[in-house]
Amino acid sequence: MGYLISEIVRQLGFSRSTVARVYQEYMDGGQKTRDWANYKGILALTVRGERRIRRIVRSQRRQTLAQITTQLNDGANRTISKWNVQRSFHRMGFGSRLTYDSTIAQFSP
Numbered sequence: 001m002g003y004l005i006s007e008i009v010r011q012l013g014f015s016r017s018t019v020a021r022v023y024q025e026y027m028d029g030g031q032k033t034r035d036w037a038n039y040k041g042i043l044a045l046t047v048r049g050e051r052r053i054r055r056i057v058r059s060q061r062r063q064t065l066a067q068i069t070t071q072l073n074d075g076a077n078r079t080i081s082k083w084n085v086q087r088s089f090h091r092m093g094f095g096s097r098l099t100y101d102s103t104i105a106q107f108s109p
Contacts, residue, residue, distance in 0.1 A: 005019050005020055005023060044080050044081075044084035044087075044088065045080060045084065045085075045088050049072070049080070049088075050088060050092060052072060053068070053072060053085070053088060053089070053092070054092070056068055056071050056072060057089075057094060065082055065085065065086055065089075066082060068085060069081070069082045069085045072085060
């Protein structure tokens with residue numbers, strides 16, 4: 001390349017770690033970074049895990065998110081964070097414990 005990493009950092013204003021990572025990728029012969037905007041990754045829960053969550057929630061509707069996560073992780077070979085469980089709730093339609101019926105909320109004069 002011909003330039004020191006510190007010179008590139010000063011001239012372009014990027015962080016040293018970013019410049020070093022890009023330089024290392026260049027020297028390795030290819031681009032290995034992920035485009036995070038398009039990166040979907042693997043789901044934290046499989047279909048079987050989602051079925052297990054549904055059973056846990058239906059058995060005891062008053063459990064907190066922490067209790068459900070603990071119960072889900074008991075005996076599991078792969079632990080799942082509360083954030084992933086909550087994200088799965090929303091994806092499965094458990095966004096709210098209460099249902100809201102708009103026809104009941106409307107008052108007739």
